[in-house]
Amino acid sequence: MTQQELVGTGLRGPFALAADSIDEELVDDCPGAYALGFIDHFGRFSITFVGSAGENLKSELKARIGTAPQFKFRHFALQSQAFEKECEMFHDFMPVGNFLHPSRPPGSGWTCPRCRR
Numbered sequence: 001m002t003q004q005e006l007v008g009t010g011l012r013g014p015f016a017l018a019a020d021s022i023d024e025e026l027v028d029d030c031p032g033a034y035a036l037g038f039i040d041h042f043g044r045f046s047i048t049f050v051g052s053a054g055e056n057l058k059s060e061l062k063a064r065i066g067t068a069p070q071f072k073f074r075h076f077a078l079q080s081q082a083f084e085k086e087c088e089m090f091h092d093f094m095p096v097g098n099f100l101h102p103s104r105p106p107g108s109g110w111t112c113p114r115c116r117r
């Protein structure tokens with residue numbers, strides 16, 4: 001069984017949260033959602049923070065370097081899909097680093113698939 005199946009995020013990874021692995025794995029100027037975390041004593045990816053980027057996931061992740069050892073991610077074609085994935089992970093995992101519900105871009109009209117917020 002892979003890490004991905006154990007965790008159930010549907011994201012790729014984990015990869016080291018560092019510039020070279022981000023450059024290798026991500027494409028430029030593409031929306032996406034991500035989870036930051038670490039491998040725990042049981043070999044599982046433990047999530048400490050989730051987020052999404054509407055326009056450029058690569059630069060968003062680079063800005064997070066140093067905040068966690070590893071990351072998982074998935075690119076999406078649409079910004080709204082990245083937002084919905086972030087919401088689902090927020091509700092599923094309640095990461096310690098996420099104090100507030102993900103906020104949708106003003107005027108987008110998007111709603112959280114879980115709580116309709």
Ligand SMILES: [Zn+2]
Binds near residue numbers: 091101112114115116
């Ligand atoms: Zn919600």
